[in-house]
Amino acid sequence: MGMTTTENSSTTQSHGKLIAVVIAAAVVIILAVLSAFVWPGWALNKSAATGSTTTQTGDKKQTAKAEPTTPSIKATALPDDATELLKSMPDSVLNYARTKAEASATWSAASPLEEYTLTYAVGTDTNDITLISAQWSTADSAKTQYDALVAAQTGDESASGNVKVSGNVTGAYVVKTDASDSKKSVAIWQNDTVVFQATGSTDAIDRFYQQFPM
Template identity: 45%
Template sequence: MGHMAVSSGKQQQTQTSSTAHKARIVVFAAAAIVVLAILSAFAWPGWAVRHVPEPMDVPTAVASAKPTIDAKALPANASELLKAMPEHVSNFARTDAQATDEWDASSPLEEYRLVYSTGDEAKDVQVVVGQWASEEEALTQYNALTKLLEGDEIAAGSVKVNGANTGAYVVNADKGDDAKEVAVWRNNTVCVRLSGPKSSVDTVFKLFPL
């Protein structure tokens, strides 16, 4: 009986040691995951905005039409985001670019209102673009913008860059006026909204390089 007691004690010690060893492994693994999460957070796109996201692959097209009016020059101190706004899209030229506070409630790093025109104001496309410090903040803004769309949905899909999903887009008819459209999309940390006549929005949206 005494021998059995000793054996049982050793077995309990072995089990306790094994359990403690496993517990240490779990703790070390959890700590490693936390460290990796912290390191990856600093490298995550949008943690510190260094550049404008790459242009999206969807939708794609090649513009052949040329504008008949000159684009408005950007200020010398224009940000990288503002510089990414093209001078022209097909036969539409950038005729205005101003800072705006329309989306201030969502705390963007920067936001602008632009106009793309053929020279005929009735065909103008209004553009609002903003950039946030993280993809999560940009996604929140995208969701808020899409909830405001009340017209019939015309198109929707994923924004892809090099085959990877970097956001989404949706195009809706303007409420109460089927001759007008609103297109909203997110690419990484940037959100864009286009509005104007249907034919104009279709052209600019399909060819906009962001």
């Protein structure tokens, strides 16, 4: 079948428009490539930023270390005449080993039946935790001492709640920043007739008191 002159003209115009579109697209691509060389950051900014984030994340993963859960030093033995309260003090809590335990009188004004000051350490003095533990004849007397200790700590509170044994509430706890040293914290808790106060670096206290068995 033959093609008329009008059809030939329309086809030629269509081909011309198509060629013009292709040429325009090619020009845009060429300009974009040239722009990347003239302003290098334009083409690389996003990938560079992503690469930086990945590198930083990778570095953090490489440098992050899991906290140890077992001590690297041996616990100091308790005296042969240790009371039941003193015997109940664990040899270690996570990687903190008991390095000292002796009778004390820090809370003598509150008339406890017995009181001890213990040191838990990881082998370096800078990470020592000082723990005071004392027992009273009644839970009410222990609660009175607990309340007094909490009131005496004027630092910011970071945690608090109830102490439970077998689902029953036997006391309470609170953790506050040490007002005399912002890098340290003080954890105080009462469990029935016994009161505890642990002092040390904030990171150490956060780990220690939560794992203490009493």
